[in-house]
Amino acid sequence: MSITQIALPARGVRVRAAAANGSPALLALGALVVIFILTAMLQPGILSVSGLTLMLMASVPLVLAAQAQMIIMSVGDIDLGVGYLVGLVTVIAATLFIDQPLLGVLMIVGIFVAYAAIAYVVQKRGVPSIIVTLGMSFVWLGIGLQLRPTPGGTTPEWLAAISSWRPTWFPAPLIFIIIATLIGWYITRRTLAGTRMRALGSQAPTLEKAGISLVRVRVSAYLFAALLLTASGLLLASQTWSGDINAASEYTLMTIAAVILGGGNFAGGRALPIGTTLGAVTLGLITVLLSLINIPSSLQSAAQGLIVIAVLAGRILIERFSR
Amino acid sequence: MTDTTVTRPRRTFTWPSWGWSLLGVIAVWAVIIAVRPGNVFDPLTQALSLAPFLVLVALGQMLVITLGPGNIDVSVGTIISMASYVSVAVGGTAGPIVGLAAGTMSGVAAGLISVLAILLLRVPPIIATLATSLIVTSATLLLADAARGAADPGLRAFVNAKVLGIPVLAIAVALLTVAVWFLLTRTRLGVGIIATGQSERAAERAGLPVTAVTATVYLTSAGLAGLAGGLLAAFISPSTVLGSSYMLDSIAVVVIGGTLISGGRPVPAGAWTGALFFGLLSGLLNLVGWSVGAQNVLKGVLVVLVVIVAATVTGTGRSSLRRLRDNLAPRPVAASEPTTQHKEKIHG
Numbered sequence: 001m002s003i004t005q006i007a008l009p010a011r012g013v014r015v016r017a018a019a020a021n022g023s024p025a026l027l028a029l030g031a032l033v034v035i036f037i038l039t040a041m042l043q044p045g046i047l048s049v050s051g052l053t054l055m056l057m058a059s060v061p062l063v064l065a066a067q068a069q070m071i072i073m074s075v076g077d078i079d080l081g082v083g084y085l086v087g088l089v090t091v092i093a094a095t096l097f098i099d100q101p102l103l104g105v106l107m108i109v110g111i112f113v114a115y116a117a118i119a120y121v122v123q124k125r126g127v128p129s130i131i132v133t134l135g136m137s138f139v140w141l142g143i144g145l146q147l148r149p150t151p152g153g154t155t156p157e158w159l160a161a162i163s164s165w166r167p168t169w170f171p172a173p174l175i176f177i178i179i180a181t182l183i184g185w186y187i188t189r190r191t192l193a194g195t196r197m198r199a200l201g202s203q204a205p206t207l208e209k210a211g212i213s214l215v216r217v218r219v220s221a222y223l224f225a226a227l228l229l230t231a232s233g234l235l236l237a238s239q240t241w242s243g244d245i246n247a248a249s250e251y252t253l254m255t256i257a258a259v260i261l262g263g264g265n266f267a268g269g270r271a272l273p274i275g276t277t278l279g280a281v282t283l284g285l286i287t288v289l290l291s292l293i294n295i296p297s298s299l300q301s302a303a304q305g306l307i308v309i310a311v312l313a314g315r316i317l318i319e320r321f322s323r
Numbered sequence: 324m325t326d327t328t329v330t331r332p333r334r335t336f337t338w339p340s341w342g343w344s345l346l347g348v349i350a351v352w353a354v355i356i357a358v359r360p361g362n363v364f365d366p367l368t369q370a371l372s373l374a375p376f377l378v379l380v381a382l383g384q385m386l387v388i389t390l391g392p393g394n395i396d397v398s399v400g401t402i403i404s405m406a407s408y409v410s411v412a413v414g415g416t417a418g419p420i421v422g423l424a425a426g427t428m429s430g431v432a433a434g435l436i437s438v439l440a441i442l443l444l445r446v447p448p449i450i451a452t453l454a455t456s457l458i459v460t461s462a463t464l465l466l467a468d469a470a471r472g473a474a475d476p477g478l479r480a481f482v483n484a485k486v487l488g489i490p491v492l493a494i495a496v497a498l499l500t501v502a503v504w505f506l507l508t509r510t511r512l513g514v515g516i517i518a519t520g521q522s523e524r525a526a527e528r529a530g531l532p533v534t535a536v537t538a539t540v541y542l543t544s545a546g547l548a549g550l551a552g553g554l555l556a557a558f559i560s561p562s563t564v565l566g567s568s569y570m571l572d573s574i575a576v577v578v579i580g581g582t583l584i585s586g587g588r589p590v591p592a593g594a595w596t597g598a599l600f601f602g603l604l605s606g607l608l609n610l611v612g613w614s615v616g617a618q619n620v621l622k623g624v625l626v627v628l629v630v631i632v633a634a635t636v637t638g639t640g641r642s643s644l645r646r647l648r649d650n651l652a653p654r655p656v657a658a659s660e661p662t663t664q665h666k667e668k669i670h671g
Binding site for chain 2: 078121125126127128130131132134135136137138139140141142143144145146147149253256257260266297298299300301302303304305306308309312313316317
């Protein structure tokens, strides 16, 4: 800590840097507030503890998955397998955890091994992560279909208990969302591993010259992501009480959009956990809002697509003008 | 063998980048014949009847991927589904050819959304095309509610027609592949596509119309997907999930075919070998009785393996047997960074 204090630049520079770094997250916050007000105007019932709980529940697994995507994107990669991996974890939780707990745990371990292997291959062979994770998404989908061709099953009681915990004084999902953000924030901003991940995304050659194994850094990033994705899948299963390989297929787009919305970029080197959470909750609330304003279900995905484009375009325009 | 190539480096045989997938096609073909003895050409003609649709989509995807890192079109799958309804609905009143054209144009219209988002709003292509695919999904659902019908019998006959056992459609798409190859190697647009993929900045400095090239490529990809959707509507029937497998498959086929995933090197012939490989493989797996899940796992593993092998073989873009040996045999020299750095220091 003392080292960072010595190296601190002048206050003016810091404030300006914070504004530049935080402005994209501010946009996500603005969008969130607007959508929240709209939702509250349409349905005042959400302003109670139970209302907030219902409204934010769907955002909890999304926030966790978005934090994972943020970590992957901070090293300059993109994970296109997020959606099916989260779905696979719900299938494992709702199928194997009851019948063969040991096999279930082994498969979760297998996911971690696979993620470490992906990171190794991406780093060592210079293979684009988009294609490897795209290929892996076939694998997750295939395993999920093999285990459970149709949605169903039941989750173990301990898992179901997590989401049925509903304190009367505070919306429980908000607690989970805050915890998820803190985990993401701690990993990327407060640990040495997190600093190295961001360095790998922005200045890989410098990091290597500092004598740090790039493979190890990338593997650690992917392992943290696997951890958060597993948690996301388990929480999703505990909310839906069932396993469905397609339960989270839209997460792939939504997590990437959440990271970008929250101020992240495709080039890597940036990890903004709070912005990412704000982005994920915003996208989750859009779904709630769309269902409240009674547009036909067939038009919902179009509205979602248009909003994602609009918000991202807004962010990119703001970034350009603030410079 | 090693000695001869080292002493005569100029005479080395350059292995075509689609060669690996051709080997895969032959291997799977051989296995099918071994598993189910019968007419030797049966499996191939079967694969040839489904491959043209995938090749159509893959050619567009190849052009997009050639544009460089980050360029990918993930909207092709949903465009196929939408175009299948459009072509059937329009074809029912205005005739099959107008129907096909309408399907193609509906794809181009969807591509226009992506292009506007990418070029005007500067949204990254993957997000732009994902958003387009969401919008197209809605359009598909609306069309599915409104229109029900079957494709024109004449068009149906055309997509199923065969000459000497070879599907007419396969011949047509093969001609199109040649046209794409001609476009890429002999025209200003094609050179612009490849140059943009190799270095967008350099292409821009050289005065190439990078924006127009990008727009053309995305519109072409979407249009080809629309055409494939219109044809598939006649070959199978319109459905909301008709194209869903084509998104991943088209990317996989392009990569397997040897097109450089980082852009700048398209391989039109690879679209064919990749698509035939995929078609034969799923035929084989169905024959052996693998489930859909297991097939997906194998498909995924294959894509990953092919990408890894391709990355090992192609150092900077040209693929040759010699490079494979260089990369595989003396691994410590080729793979580890410190040695090369050390070398540079000595030279400097």
